[in-house]
Amino acid sequence: MTTTAELAAFARDVEYESLSGPVRDELKKRLLDSLGIAVGAMEAETSAVVRSTVDEYAGDGDCRLWGSGRHTSPVAAAMYNTTLVRYLDYMDSFLAPGETPHPSDNVAAVLAVAEQQGRSGAELLASLAVAYEVQGELAWNAPVRGRGWDHVTHTVVSAATAAGDARGLDTEQLRNAIGIAGTAHNALRVTRTGGINEWKGVASANAARNAVHSVVLADHGMEGPVDLFEGQKGWKEVISGPFQLDLDTGCERVLDTMTKRYVAETYAQSAVEGIVELAAGEDIDHERVEAITLQTFHGAALIIGGGEGNRHDVQTKAQADHSLPYMLSAALVDGELTRESYTPERIHREGVQRLLETVSVDEDDTLTERFEAGAMPAIVDVAVDDGTVYRVEKDAFAGHPSKPMSWDDLVAKFESMTADRYDEAHRDRIVETVRGIEDHEVADLVALLD
Incomplete structure (x- = not known):
C-alpha cells in the first residue's frame, strides 16, 4: 500500500551513488534542456505577469529569479522559474498509457531549494532523480486525467518529495510535507479542456510553488495529514482510486522520459x-x-x-x-x-x-x-x-525514448533557445557545468543564469 511513509523513506534512500551512469547522464540532459527552455521564455509576456506578481509579494532571499539578477525566497523562485521551464510547451514528458505529465516541472523547485541549502551537484542529481521516479510512477500507476484532475496533481506530490529531500527534511518532516502538499493542492482538468488560456502554461509553476511552501512549513514544524493516500476521504478514495507504486532507488523512470524536437504539445x-x-x-x-x-x-x-x-x-x-x-x-x-x-x-x-x-x-x-x-x-x-x-x-519521433536525443542534439536545442541572450563562451560554460555538475556546487550553475 503506497503511503507518505513509503515516499519519504524512498527519498531518503536515494543517493548519487545509487544512480547508474545512464541515469545520471539522462538527468543532466533533462537539466540542460530545462534551463535552455527557461532562457527562451524569459521575454514572454506571461513570464512577465508571473514575475511582476512574485515581485509584489516576495522579499529577499537566497534563490535567484533566473535572468533577473535578483534573489528571493525558494517559494517565489519555484513559481517564477518553473513558469520559465514550462511556458513554451517545449519541456519533456513521461509517456504512460493514461497520463502524460512533464517531470521537468519539478526541476526549478528542486534547484531553488538546493541552491538555498548550498547543495552539491551530486546531491542535486539525487533529488532530481527522486522527482522523476515519483512523477513517473504516479503517472503509470495512478492516472488522474480520466477522473477530472490535472496532471499537476501528481507534480505537487513529486516536487514536495524531491524538494523536501533537497531541503534535508527527516523522514517524519518529509511525510508531513507530502501530506500537506497532496491534501491542499489538487488541480482540476478544466485547465486543459474547452477554451484554453494562459493558465495552462503556469499551472505546474503554481504546483511547484505549493510544493516548496509545503516543504518549508513542514521544516518549521507544521504537521500534515500523513495518511494522505490511504485515509478516509484521502487521495486514493477521492483523486486516483487504488494504486501501488514500485519505487526503485536506481530511479530509471527518467529513461522513459521524452524530449521535444518541436515546440508543440x-x-x-x-x-x-x-x-x-x-x-x-x-x-x-x-x-x-x-x-x-x-x-x-x-x-x-x-x-x-x-x-x-x-x-x-x-x-x-x-x-x-x-x-x-x-x-x-x-x-x-x-x-x-x-x-x-x-x-x-x-x-x-x-x-x-x-x-x-x-x-x-x-x-x-x-x-x-x-x-x-x-x-x-x-x-x-x-x-x-x-x-x-x-x-x-x-511510430516515434526524434526525442522519443526509443529514439533519444544525443548530447549534440540537446546542445543544438539549447543554443537555439539561448543564443539571443548569451554569447558562445557563456553558453559553453553552462553546458560544461551541467555535463560535469557532480564536480560543482548548485550555486555555480544558477549563477550562470543571471
Missing part, C-alpha cells in the same frame, strides 16, 4: 515531424492543399484533436500549442514549428487559418494499442487539388 510530436518531412520530401504547396487527415491514438484525439473542446478556433498561443489542426497547418506552411510559430502574426495568417479548417483528426483503436505499448504512432494524409494524396506514417 507532447502528443503532436510524431505527427508534426511527419508532416514536416512530407512537406519537404514532396515539396507540397500549402495553397493547393484541400484536406489534412490525421489518424492518431485516443489521448491525442481527446486532448489536442477536439475531444476536450474546439481545436479549430485558434486565436492565441495557448490555444495554438494545444491544437493539432493549428500545429499541423503551421508546420506544413513553414516546414518547421518553433517559438515563432506562436506569435500573433503567425497564428492569424490567412493561409494557416484556412488550412487548419481542413484538418480532421480521427481516433484509431489500433494506434491506441500501439501507443499503450510504448509507441507514438501517427498517420498523416495530405490531399491536394489534383487528387493526389500524400501519406506519411510514424
